[in-house]
Amino acid sequence: MKPSIPQGTRDFSAAVLRKRNFILQTIRSVFETYGFEPLETPAMENTETLMGKYGEEGDKLIFKVLNNGLNNPDKRDAVIRDFDAVMEGRTNKGITERALRYDLTIPFARYVAMNQGQLTFPFKRYQMQPVWRADRPQRGRYREFWQCDADVAGSTALLHEVELSLIYTNVFNKLNVPVEVHINNRKILGALATVCGGEDMMMDITIAIDKLDKIGMEKVKDELIGKGLSMEQVDTVESFISIAGSNDEKLKALEDMFSSIPQGLEGINELRTVLDSFHAIKGMASAGTQLLVDLSLARGLNYYTGTIFEVKALGVLMGSIGGGGRYDDLTGLFGVKGIAGVGISFGVDRIYDVMEELTAFPESIQKGTTALFFNTGTAEEKYILPIAEELRSKGVACEIYHELAKFDKQFKYAEKKNIPFVIIIGSKEMEAGTALVKELASGTQTETKVDEIASALGY
């Protein structure tokens, strides 16, 4: 059997993992400075927890885990019946009771619903874990990938939207990735739907206008007509997504458009409040990332109800590298009403791909072992072991070459592993109680006392 890994999954080597950890640590540290607390949930959820939360397309992409014991002959008939039910598109506990998590938001909502009595609200949690989607792998798309989410449950305050925007800004500034944070509000889209054929048309309309920058205005209009909108309604949609200018100009035009629709005005006000607070912060208005009102931004996940976000990297062809929004009643799906929430997500794997393309990773993160002790024989090895232990206790990452070998070979090992120093203690040095410390990059070599090795290494 040829060794292989499942489609759309990857092994991560040391160099890759150091870069990934750099991204994860950056995000984590920013999350924590805003008071978010860590949470981890299981890789598997009950299938019924996940089904029906991500729309029809989403359901198809959920990895379902086959139940155990299906090969039991006594259960044969029942299993076949259950399988038929699955074939008809219905989930069935008899055959697949569990599924791999598809995102971190629904498990978070499930957690909040389960633990509402113990939590302090507003409950602010962050979560950085892999999720799985049975998608066709391609550029920027994996079947196993990591998300980093920060969510607030139990508050409708727009303060959270502002702070989440700031988190996006701070993280991408620290990662040195230029981005645009697009922002919109589902209430505005709801108002548009009200004007154009009713609220239940909202999904169809938003999905169509979401494609604007990809397929162009004419095809969007074709799609809307296909969904049953009248020419007049299509014209309204066109004038809506044609609204251009600065954020303020867009908001003013929207106010004219939806002056008689309270839901729309509410959405516009929410947007304005978030934008004002964000841009009033010193430094935000002039430099760095800005929030950009994007009326064609819709987001597919159907649980969003208010503000919605999406982050796009500038200068790299890549889908969104982050997204999120407000959901009024997420825990309602689990029978707990009245807990509103808002959250954002970072797509670590795409951020990685973008940073790789922009060569935005700092060199310094590739440091592993600091020093390599050459192996010059068994007696020396025994003598070196406690010296290495002493160094490690001082925080110096060091290793001893595993066997006696030509210096040539040991040098090459150090180079391959990007180890900056080698330490040579042979019989002569052993007798004298010294060590030769050589810095590979410069080639300079100094003889030092054994108990002064650490300082020779700069510790």
Next chain:
RNA sequence: GAGGUUGUAGCUCAGUCGGUUAGAGCGUCUGAUUGUGGUUCAGAAGGUCGUGGGUUCGAGACCCAUCAUCCUCCCCA
């Protein structure tokens, strides 16, 4: 779910019209060099040509199937 790309040495890839024993660069190993690397030089190992059928006197190349891969659409991070 639909469409396309590519599968040849550890890696990146040549391989002409179907024709003798399938090549290169990099990497690996050995030596030049018994305690001082990167350069250089000499040499060596490494292949069921993704897999299974078929066409042919003859297949790495052509045909069919299959698996894997990457990409596009759909949708998304």
